[in-house]
Amino acid sequence: MSSTRPLRADARRNYERLLAEARAVFGESGIDASLEEIARRAGVGIGTLYRHFPSREVLLEALLGARFDAQAEAAEALLGEDDPLAALRTFARGMLGTATTFRGLSAATADALNDETSDxxxxxxxxxxxxxxxxxxxxxxxxxxxxxxxxxVLLMVHAAGWASEHAGDPERLLDLVFAGLCSR
Incomplete structure (x- = not known):
């Protein structure tokens, strides 16, 4: 949402329906799913979707922002763990879980790591x-x-997520990534 003032009740309902339908449509078809389909299923026009979410990335951020924040908080807590590698692996598992929420999200998030203008x-x-x-x-x-x-390290976790969309168990792939990242 681009405005800081509270939404009218009908606009708030539209916003919530759009998020719910986006979650469902992205879950079924991946993040490249039709935004028009999301709007249609939410019972609004595409203009309403774009008023709330000017881009696909803004919509994804609205869907996943709280999860990203929770992972950052969990990572902060992991800094106090005795085993630094185990803490990093725990964080990476959580990140992998988020990255594989929707098909295509791993690649989009990996791309965003290099684009400071990206939402x-x-x-x-x-x-x-x-x-x-x-x-x-x-x-x-x-x-x-x-x-x-x-x-x-983050790119390798996203690579494991991307690869698991095509074949393979994400946990196994993450274990293989860490086998290559560890000191010998």
Missing amino acids: LYRACRGMRSAAARLVARAQESGQLRADLAPDE
Whole structure:
């Protein structure tokens, strides 16, 4: 929503219906699903959808923003864990779960890591910051390769999510990713 003033009751209902239908349509067809279909199923015109959500990324951020924030908070809590690599793996599992919420989301989020103008980039800022600290702790402990940048770790998690959309168990793929990321 672009306005900070409260929505009228009918506009609020439209907003909530659009989110509910977007969740359902993206769940069925992935994030490249038709926005027109979302509007139709919500019982509104496409103009109403675009008034609330000017882009597909804004819609995705509205659907997933709270989950991204919760993962950032969880990552902060994991910074106090005794085993830095286990903490990073726990965070990565949670991130993988979010990245595979909708088909195509892993690729879109990975793309957003390199686009500071992206709504998803901004929505992931807290998660990225916490992930960077988790990566640094695991590197300082000697458990994680020192030559890795935090965004490379995030990209590998998203790669496991993308690959699991095509074939494979996401947890197994994440285990294989970590096998390659760990110090020898």
